Amino acid sequence: MEVHVQPRTRTKMFCGCAIGQLGDPPNSNVCEVCMGMPGVLPVINKAAVEACLKTALALKCEIPRHTKFDRKNYMYPDLPKGYQISQYDLPMSVNGVLELDGRQVRIRRVHLEEDTGKLIHAGDKLHKARESFVDLNRAGVPLMEIVSEPDIRSADEARDYAQALRTLLRTIGASEAEMEKGQLRAEPNISIRRYGTDDLGVKTELKNINSFRALHRAIEFEVKRQIEVVEAGGTVVQETRGWSEAEQRTFSQRSKEFAEDYRYFPEPDLPPLELDRAWIEDLRRALPELPGSRRARLISDYGLPAADAASIAADRDLADLFEAAARASGDNKRTANWVIGEVAPSGKSPTPDHLAEVVTLVATGKITRDQGREVLAESMNGGGSPSEIVAKRGLAQVSDPAAVRAAVEAVIAENPKAVQDYRAGKVRVLDFLVAQVLKRDRQIDRSLANDLLKELLS
Amino acid sequence: MPLTRDQVRHVAQLARIALEPGDEEFYAEQLSGILEHIDRLQEVPTDDIPPTAQVVEVTNPLRDDVPRPGLTQEEALANAPAAVNGFFRVPSIQDEA
Structure with missing residues (x-):
């Protein structure tokens, strides 16, 4: 698998042009250097080198003392220089490994290079185009190329690998690694082998993959296609194939038979x-704890289930929040539930103390879970501490069983049709009835209402 | 050894240069002359010299990651033979792959 990752920098690889945004006017983040004008000199971006070295260290790569850049020559309008500055025989780092749930994928190399410009072809299809339009905003944007050894055996593993890589890159701050923004581009090389043999067949390389889901589907499609070719007595041709999201298939882009020169x-x-x-x-000392070891620690030190530990460890900010809030609340499991269920989807972040307060308020029955959600949301929007919000809004849970029962019974009496439907097997009507109970009294705990309704209607 | 016609065609293809009939012989002779000239470098004894890609005594001239103004779109396109809507316009690349 080859993965191209845009390191987190403000400027391009070899010139001071700002990294543009999607939607910038074409050719508005360019200068003499990235446009390949005569007489200019490239100068290496230190931040890009540091991001690459951090990535190499996190992937346990060897970092040689000497490294250099090379010209990869080809004539194509996406790079006006006529070559891409890349690294050939002395890359920034070699021989690493990425741990995947008990499996290891060896990393062959991580090196630095520059991105190319973007071509837009007139007409719908490349082969019909009469002319192309060139935008050089992307030309010269730094890229790290991370190349694995052929240790990935399935579409599932390929997706897991790409996701683990993304988590790692985000944790160490080397890249935002947003696939949809083209900051992480996975290009799987795919070959099949006969059952019981070690010889890999001819490989194809897949491009145009814009999401983890597309990565999975493209590989599954391509494996099936290759098997069909071989079983029909044909041979797989070494080539680059594009993934078409619209058609959910791969198609031949260019043949590699007269090998790149x-x-x-x-x-x-x-x-x-x-x-x-x-x-x-x-740089090594400054690396934060890596996702793999953090996940293991969340399981061993906090007793979290593996799935919860994995989803929290996948985001450094969430993991920091969880650890601090769990220490403050003393309730690891419930804190994890709030982090995964409420904080993560919100895209915002409470202080650890505020989150711990909400966990405790709900766990001790002071407020309902629904109220807890509202309090947390208000607190994350700058509404102050949860206990202040609870006091200000006069929130308190109705814990008197008789009061809850009275409300539930009233709702049952008022909604004969819904009750009838529920008893006839439409279990989803229960949600409606719960909502009616909460409408009568917002202080009633949702799960209490739910349980009592079920009991009385059974 | 003089270049073969096949080699000339290959180099022309890489450089995206169209060849007229008769060009292959002309360039085979001309390029072979240049290579022969360069080959004289092989006569220099280099056994005791490490491979060298750079003779400037400078290492690690790194640049801080600070943006600086480049060209405006208008300036960038000023010398382009053809431009449209802020893009460079180039002939179709359909037959080139």
């Missing part, structure tokens, strides 16, 4: 890089 040679405009050991050690 990129005539790599060392970039004469860039002196080699000496990767100072002290610098590397500083």
Whole structure:
């Protein structure tokens, strides 16, 4: 699998042009350097090098003392220089590993290069186009290329690998790694082998994959296609194939038979890089705890179920919040539920103390779970601490069983049709009845109402 | 050794240069002359010299990640033979792959 990742930088790889946004006017983030004008010199972006080194360290790669950039020569309007500055035989790092749920995927190399411009072809299809339009805003944007060894055996594993990589990159702050924004582009190389043999068949490379779901589907489609080709007595051709999201299939993009002839040679405009050991050690020490070890610790230290630990560890901010709030509330499991169920989907973040307060208020029955949700939301919107909000709004749970029972019985009496439907097997009507109870008295706990309704209607 | 016609055609294809009839012989001779000239470098004894891609005594000239103004769209397109709606316009690349 080859994955291209845009490191988190403000400027391009070799010039001071700002990294544009999707939707910027074409050719508005460009300069003489990224447009390949004569007489200009590239200068390496330090932040891109650091992001690449951090990624290499997080993937347990070896980082050689010397690294250099090379020219990959090809004529195509997406790079006006006539070559891409990349790394060939002395990449920034080699021989790493990414741990996936007990499996290891070896990493062959992580290197730095530059992105290309964007071409828009007139007409709907490439082969019908008479002319193309070139936007160089993306030309020269830094990219890390992360290449794995052929250790991935299925579409599931490929998706897990890409997701684990994304989590890792976000945790260490090396990239936003948003697939939909093109900041993480996975290009699986796919081959099949006969059952019982070790020899891999001819591989195809898939491009145009914009989501984890598309990655999974594209691989499943391509594996099936290759099996059908071989079983029909044909041979798989080595080529690049594009994934069509609209048609849910792969199609041939360009044949690799007259192999690329990129005539790599060392970039004469860039002196080699000496990767100072002290610098590397500083970066290593500054790395945060990595998602794999954090997940293991959330299970062992906090007793979380594996699935909860995985979803919390996948986001560094959530994990920091969880650990602090769990310490404050003393209730790991409930805190995890609030983090996963309420905080994560909201896209906002309460302080750990506020979250712990809500967990405790609900756990001790002071307020209902629904009230807890509202209090948390208000608190995250700057409404103050949860206990202040509870006091201000006079919230309190009705815990008197007789009062709850009276409300439930009244709702049953008022809604004979719904009751009849429920008893006839339409169990979803229960939600409606619960809502009626809460409408009568918002202080009643939803689950209490739910349980009592079920009991009385059975 | 002189370049073959096939090699000339291959190089022309990589460089996206169209060849007229008769061009192959002309370029085969001309490019072979250039290569022969360059090959004289092989006569220099280099056994004791490490491979060198750079002779400038500079390492790690890194740039801080601070944006600076580049060209406006108008400036960027000023020298383009053809532009439309802020894009460079180029001939179809359909037969090139």
